[in-house]
Amino acid sequence: MPNTQYPMPNAQKLQDLMQLLGISSFKALSRAAGVSERQLLRLRQGKLEQMRVDVLLKLSPVLQMSLSELVATFSTVELLQEKTAPTQELLEEIADLRTEYQRSQLQLEQQREILLQELQQSTLQLLESLLLQWPTAAQKAQENPQLAAIKIVPLVQKPLEKLLQAWGVEAIAPIGAELPYNPQLHQLMDGNAQPGEKVNIRYTGYLQGEKLLYRAKVSPV
Structure with missing residues (x-):
């Protein structure tokens, strides 16, 4: 054959x-x-x-x-x-590839800038009440030390809650709650505790979906 x-x-x-x-x-x-x-x-x-x-x-x-x-x-x-013609052709193609790469990098940078601006804009909208009212509230607190802090807390708390909700961020547990100790979600500030033993939430932690952002800081009960 x-x-x-x-x-x-x-x-x-x-x-x-x-x-x-x-x-x-x-x-x-x-x-x-x-x-x-x-x-x-x-x-x-x-x-x-x-x-x-x-x-x-x-x-x-x-x-x-x-x-x-x-x-x-x-x-x-x-x-x-x-050799001369193909070599020149290759050089031209390489130059074209470099130009295309630079153009792609510029487009990515522009898209990144647009996304950042959109994120900043949406965040500012969620914090609008805080941005507008907090300077006045802080000035009044300086002028009147007797002003109850409870009146100022909502100015910070509500916009922050809106922002966390928009980003899908949830608190692990409220301050003062007593829960079974889970070392994956809790960080001991003092003392010792075995998994399942009751601990007190002193500083709340946060989850974003299934992702752990910060463990809650706890103390043994």
Whole structure:
């Protein structure tokens, strides 16, 4: 039967290089570079000119060769004879890739800035009453030390509760509550306690969904 396999002029050359670098197989090279084995097959067959520039850029650092060295090492004779045009084309494609990367980075930065502004705006809306009333309440408290603190507390408490509710943040337990000690949710401030023993909540902790933000600080009962 005739041999239907494609010739692979670069196979031995690539294997020798892989052996020097400690890369055990083409599959291992494929995984290390993040390229498909089909692309490596083209390289082994001497079809580097059919490979995309981004693939060559991924292979270059893994094979510890510059892009120009990679092209010079694995190019076919035909490609080497017309070296000037393909090299210029490669340089132009690399420049295009860099430009696209810079454009993507700029877009991400702009999106990040917009999201930050939206977050700040929504937070300020939730804290509106605090922002508007707190300076006046604080000034009155300085002018009149006898002013009951209980009148000022709601100015802070209500906006804070709205903000925590909007962000899905919940208190683990109210101050003064007595609960079975759970070391995953509670942090002892003093003394000792075994899991399940009653402790007193001195400083509340917070959960955001299933994520623990802060453990509640407790003392043994």
